[in-house]
Amino acid sequence: MSDTFDPDALDPKTLDPQTLAVRAGSWRSEMAEHSEAIFLTSSYVFASAAEAAARFSGAEPGHVYSRVSNPGVAMFENRLAAIEGAQRCLATSSGMSAILSAIMGLLSAGDHVVASRSLFGSTMQLLSQILPRFGIQTTFVSATDAAEWQAAVRPETRLLFVESPSNPQIELSDIAALSGMAHQAGAWLMVDNSFCSPALQRPLVLGADLVVYSATKYLDGQGRVLGGAILGGDELLTRIHTFMRSAGPALSPFNAWILLKGLETLDLRMQAHSANALAVAEWLSAQPAVTSVRYPGLASHPQHELALRQQRTGGAMIAFEVRGGREAAWKVVDATRLISITANLGDTRTTITHPATTTHGRITPEQRAAAGVTDGMLRLAIGLESPRDICADLARGLVAC
Numbered sequence: 001m002s003d004t005f006d007p008d009a010l011d012p013k014t015l016d017p018q019t020l021a022v023r024a025g026s027w028r029s030e031m032a033e034h035s036e037a038i039f040l041t042s043s044y045v046f047a048s049a050a051e052a053a054a055r056f057s058g059a060e061p062g063h064v065y066s067r068v069s070n071p072g073v074a075m076f077e078n079r080l081a082a083i084e085g086a087q088r089c090l091a092t093s094s095g096m097s098a099i100l101s102a103i104m105g106l107l108s109a110g111d112h113v114v115a116s117r118s119l120f121g122s123t124m125q126l127l128s129q130i131l132p133r134f135g136i137q138t139t140f141v142s143a144t145d146a147a148e149w150q151a152a153v154r155p156e157t158r159l160l161f162v163e164s165p166s167n168p169q170i171e172l173s174d175i176a177a178l179s180g181m182a183h184q185a186g187a188w189l190m191v192d193n194s195f196c197s198p199a200l201q202r203p204l205v206l207g208a209d210l211v212v213y214s215a216t217k218y219l220d221g222q223g224r225v226l227g228g229a230i231l232g233g234d235e236l237l238t239r240i241h242t243f244m245r246s247a248g249p250a251l252s253p254f255n256a257w258i259l260l261k262g263l264e265t266l267d268l269r270m271q272a273h274s275a276n277a278l279a280v281a282e283w284l285s286a287q288p289a290v291t292s293v294r295y296p297g298l299a300s301h302p303q304h305e306l307a308l309r310q311q312r313t314g315g316a317m318i319a320f321e322v323r324g325g326r327e328a329a330w331k332v333v334d335a336t337r338l339i340s341i342t343a344n345l346g347d348t349r350t351t352i353t354h355p356a357t358t359t360h361g362r363i364t365p366e367q368r369a370a371a372g373v374t375d376g377m378l379r380l381a382i383g384l385e386s387p388r389d390i391c392a393d394l395a396r397g398l399v400a401c
């Protein structure tokens with residue numbers, strides 16, 4: 001195997017993320033393939049008993065078993081680490097296994113977590129229902145209120161965890177401020193950056209210790225595979241890998257190849273998603289049936305200044321509210337012919353969700369109100385169709401409101 005991205009020949013630090021996204025991490029076998037190979041193998045052969053022993057002990061670098069490492073998975077990890085500016089990346093089978101592995105690798109019974117109240121549903125389930133059984137408690141606070149975060153920190157707090165922008169209200173958390181608070185408390189800050197991707201937001205540069213991804217979303221960007229990733233410094237990631245090599249949340253080599261190629265178009269896709277979303281958000285703001293629009297790229301967003309400081313663009317996610325509650329919101333959903341009715345996001349195709357009766361349907365009306373989910377609220381994940389066609393599809397239901 002020859003390394004086609006020789007760090008001695010070209011210093012990655014001198015290259016822009018767009019260049020790293022198509023070049024970094026790439027290896028070439030003796031076949032001299034230009035596009036990267038897929039290594040569909042569970043195990044590896046050793047030349048001798050001594051080599052097997054050296055590989056297993058770690059005295060000699062090399063792969064021993066694909067639960068622990070795989071050449072194709074390593075290409076994806078190295079490329080994403082280069083784009084993110086991280087010392088190290090570990091790929092996982094899904095976004096949830098990335099979050100679980102980071103927590104299981106670093107925390108113990110008795111440790112405490114402070115997390116934003118507006119989290120991905122399964123993350124909320126993990127923190128509020130599953131981890132307490134293992135002695136890890138979480139206090140949930142407002143995504144935007146720094147005083148609430150500060151008041152929740154205890155001596156045993158080891159981790160602050162946030163998603164920004166949040167789902168479905170599209171609230172922003174000040175990552176630099178939270179990292180200062182975490183470090184003051186002797187805790188780590190972990191950011192779920194799935195909505196922005198490294199193309200739009202770089203939490204490690206803003207002071208976070210760990211970044212996690214559902215690679216299922218924009219890193220793939222085309223709705224094909226599940227995957228996840230954890231990024232950060234060597235020391236923390238080594239501890240997390242110790243958990244992973246025994247626990248087994250490894251990314252499939254085939255999915256790693258899909259994600260490796262997905263990264264090559266990430267920057268272009270995120271720019272197009274953002275431009276489309278801004279156009280749709282502006283159009284929605286002018287519709288009489290729409291009472292409010294939340295999009296970080298609009299000056300009307302309450303945290304527009306923070307968005308300008310910490311994100312490159314507004315991203316793909318929009319929340320808006322229609323006059324007439326659930327009935328009017330469902331009319332908009334049911335009148336669509338182009339937009340997909342699904343709770344998923346991070347696809348080339350625009351999706352629409354009514355959070356109050358789907359993703360947030362099983363919690364109490366009081367909890368829904370606390371999460372800011374109203375009956376008239378709709379969430380859009382804007383895809384790569386033309387904004388004119390997306391707006392025309394929304395207009396079908398909005399005129400009926």
Ligand SMILES: *Cc1c(COP(=O)(O)O)cnc(C)c1O
Nearest residue numbers: 094095096120192194214216227
């Ligand atoms: C989808 C998602 C997850 C979970 O990722 P999976 O790949 O589905 O396991 C976690 N966080 C956010 C913000 C997500 O959107």
